[in-house]
Amino acid sequence: MNTDHFLIDFLIGVVAGVVGGLTGLGGAIVMLPALGLYHGYETRDQDRHHVFMAASMIVNIVVALSASVQHRRKGVVRIDLLKAMIPAMAVGMVIGVLLSSQSPGRWAVVALACFIWSFCVFTLFTLVKKLPQRPEDARTPHWALLASIGLGTGIVGGYLGVGGGILLVPLLQIAGLPLRHAIAGSAGVMWSSATIGAGVKLWLLPSQGFERMDALEVAIPMAMGALIGAALGARLSHKLKLPLLKVVIVVVLSIAAARMVMKPKTSAAAPPAASATELLGLLPQGADFVVQPLEGGIHPVGQQFVVADGPADLHHDGPAEKPGLAAPRP
Numbered sequence: 001m002n003t004d005h006f007l008i009d010f011l012i013g014v015v016a017g018v019v020g021g022l023t024g025l026g027g028a029i030v031m032l033p034a035l036g037l038y039h040g041y042e043t044r045d046q047d048r049h050h051v052f053m054a055a056s057m058i059v060n061i062v063v064a065l066s067a068s069v070q071h072r073r074k075g076v077v078r079i080d081l082l083k084a085m086i087p088a089m090a091v092g093m094v095i096g097v098l099l100s101s102q103s104p105g106r107w108a109v110v111a112l113a114c115f116i117w118s119f120c121v122f123t124l125f126t127l128v129k130k131l132p133q134r135p136e137d138a139r140t141p142h143w144a145l146l147a148s149i150g151l152g153t154g155i156v157g158g159y160l161g162v163g164g165g166i167l168l169v170p171l172l173q174i175a176g177l178p179l180r181h182a183i184a185g186s187a188g189v190m191w192s193s194a195t196i197g198a199g200v201k202l203w204l205l206p207s208q209g210f211e212r213m214d215a216l217e218v219a220i221p222m223a224m225g226a227l228i229g230a231a232l233g234a235r236l237s238h239k240l241k242l243p244l245l246k247v248v249i250v251v252v253l254s255i256a257a258a259r260m261v262m263k264p265k266t267s268a269a270a271p272p273a274a275s276a277t278e279l280l281g282l283l284p285q286g287a288d289f290v291v292q293p294l295e296g297g298i299h300p301v302g303q304q305f306v307v308a309d310g311p312a313d314l315h316h317d318g319p320a321e322k323p324g325l326a327a328p329r330p
Contacts, residue, residue: 006221008038013059013222017229018236019249020063027063027226028056028162029119032112033256035218041105049105050201050208053161054215055222057198060163062223063230064191068184076184081177084143085189089150089157089164093197096158101204112160113257119166120250127243131170134178141175149175150189158197163190 012034016027035052042048068077100108140146149171157164165186172182202212 005039005217009035009218010221010225012038013225013227014229014232015225016059016222017063017226017231018233020226020230020233027059027230028160029116029166029253031056031059031222031226032161033116033253033260036109036260037256039218041109045104045106046109047105047208048210049109049161050101050205051210051214051218053100053108054198054201054205054212055219056161057163057194057201058215058219059223059226060194061191061198063226064163064165064187064194066227066230067187068191072184072188074184076180077188078140078177078181078185080140080143081146081172081181081185082188084146085150085185086192087150088147089154089189089193090196092151092154092156093158093164093193094154094200096155096160097197097200097204098158099155100159100161101201101208108160109260112162113261115156115160115162116253116257120254122170123246123250126170127246131173131179134173134176136178136180138176138178138181141172141177145175150193154193154197157193161201163194165190 012031013027015034016030019030020027032049032052035055036046036049039048039052149168153164153167153171156162156167168186168189169179169182172185173179177185202215205212205215
């Protein structure tokens with residue numbers, strides 16, 4: 001494992017954890033743009049984004065499970081909510097992952113950028129108009145409504161590679177839950193659904209030309225950093241001015257999303273190699289040539305000539321009229 005990559009991925013996890021602890025943002029919305037900007041996508045199809053999605057979903061498991069344990073200790077987890085949402089969100093997550101795995105990475109990158117921009121607009125809106133505050137003893141919404149929210153959020157989360165907490169918390173608030181219970185319910189649902197989604201995503205990576213270890217090498221340092229960052233962010237949330245911080249985060253995420261959708265530069269395509277027939281046509285006529293198959297690259301090295309139809313060793317008895325195309329027989 002590259003030491004520099006390990007350190008940078010660890011720091012990305014720390015930043016994602018701090019931002020999540022401060023503002024309640026999902027870590028994936030920070031991790032995915034950061035991974036794309038640092039590691040790059042290599043090709044114009046940006047298929048390596050699938051590796052980053054798998055890594056992000058693995059980190060979501062660790063962070064959401066840790067948060068869920070803390071909420072359970074505080075007694076704000078509603079079991080009836082989890083029973084209704086976990087199966088539905090798990091099904092949605094599998095559907096979303098399967099859909100993303102059948103599409104080029106470029107599509108998921110553009111979809112994620114649009115999702116980030118939408119989230120930024122929503123965040124600015126909530127700074128002006130707060131979501132309704134529900135009493136702590138508010139009733140749990142009907143199971144059908146919760147299942148619908150879980151299914152839809154799972155599909156979006158699975159396709160984008162995010163945990164879904166960014167959608168779950170406001171949707172549960174709008175459905176009638178108090179904020180603390182919405183956050184606790186989101187964490188409780190996410191770690192279980194993210195486990196299923198990450199497992200499917202990892203399983204499908206080889207079919208997209210990547211190794212499962214590619215995602216694990218990114219996920220392990222990020223998870224370590226995210227756990228540290230989340231604890232730090234939770235403490236800082238009581239000391240910093242969150243409205244101003246949210247504006248800064250919105251600006252940074254908007255710029256990162258714009259950079260994501262810019263198509264990566266790729267090296268110019270190499271000119272096509274000459275065929276054996278074309279190469280022989282350039283050589284002097286009437287000479288005694290011997291063509292022998294050899295192994296080599298697409299360039300002349302001594303007496304080796306590699307052509308599109310196969311490598312050949314070209315000899316003749318007289319001097320070559322076109323220097324560099326043939327060499328005298330030794």
